[in-house]
Amino acid sequence: MKHETDKPYGLVITDSSENFDTWINRGYISKELRQDLKNSNILIVPIEGFRVKDILVFPDQTEGLFTFIRNRLPSDFKINVCIEERDYKELILHADLLILGTFVVTLIVAPILVNILSEYLKEKILKTNKKRGVKVSLTIVDEKGRSKNLTYEGDAENFGRIMNEVGKLNEEQI
């Protein structure tokens, strides 16, 4: 995984075979947690196998980001983290690229999530007037379980521009 970026705006959209079931049915998720995760509209999923086989990690500050999103999400939508409490670990990479993580999100909630992430970046980066790169990956899943993956890597100030692409997915369906 790269620690930094030199792209001002980089968005890659690809077809994806992943959806909520792909993650919920991972072997490291217990039966009890699986039930909880099934009711989620957004899942923050781990990076699997970083440097070490079978390791599960989340980017630095996921804990704060999770609370930030949960506090701003309309009450009829739910977010969860695809990990058992005891297995939760964060990976700190000391480069100036802010990795927000990988999210699996329903088509309906995707624009709300992008808005909240933009707000988060505004709070954490743009207020400090520092130019900083950001990386985030969204797997957007429609009602039939079909999905597309959007990976953004570029300046934090340009992140909001991916809303157009998310809007197009909503209009065209996946």
Next chain:
Amino acid sequence: MNIDQVIEYLKNIKERDSSPKKLAEVNEALKKIKGKALKENNQEEAKRIWCFQQTLKIQENYLIAYRQMKHGYFYEAWCTLEQCELSSGFLSSHFSICDDEYLLNFINKHVEQYQSLFPYGMFFSPEILVKEKKCNICRKRVSIRKPCGHEVGEIYNGEMCGRLVENIEFLGISFVKSPVQKYSVLFMTDQKTGKKVDHYSYSLIRYLIKRLQSPFDSWDVHWTKRRHPHSKFKYVGRNDKCPCGSEEKYKNCCLMESGVLMPHCIFTFSVPPPVELRNTEYTY
């Protein structure tokens, strides 16, 4: 000292007494005022005092960095400038500095400009796995689904909320161009003595700092390119790579032009440098 006297001290950065004794007095005063605010459960006032403590830290670190550069301690200055940058980042969402009465905008601008002149290009970036952490405010272990309620970066009881990492695993190290921790500069080691060797050229900073008469003299830097005479590049063969960095052969690149195209740095000073140092050019 009461709070009004402390504020006056902070505003008077250009002429104040910055002796260790005076600084200790100001820090002690801020500590006492914050303690009193906390006794009265006045969170707003405690937060305001935290902002003044950060302001003092930024101002003093800026002055220290300037002195370090004046005396040729460049890596040390680089680290002190980083401290300024970090403290400014912490402060920025809590404290309005629009009218710049504490000179924080001036300092932020010049810290960034000084940093842009340092020759460091590559840094270490450690990869650390954090297994357990606690909140520094309530000392509770941080749980992903049951947060303690304290938000990182916010001010509680006159302190900024952060995380105390208790259990880590070191996974690896990478080389990066823009690190979070700027102090992790790559240095050579003397094979005989095992000591650090600072092999970098600080000519730009030397040039600049020599011409500044006060840390509060404003200056600007503008980067452009201009051609330098071929006589300065006699050591470069026709078939060598062009010194301009184009990766082309010298004979196919700048040798066909009037000179070699090199980065050119122009400084402008709000206070003219000493007469003997004006209108001088320096090739680095």
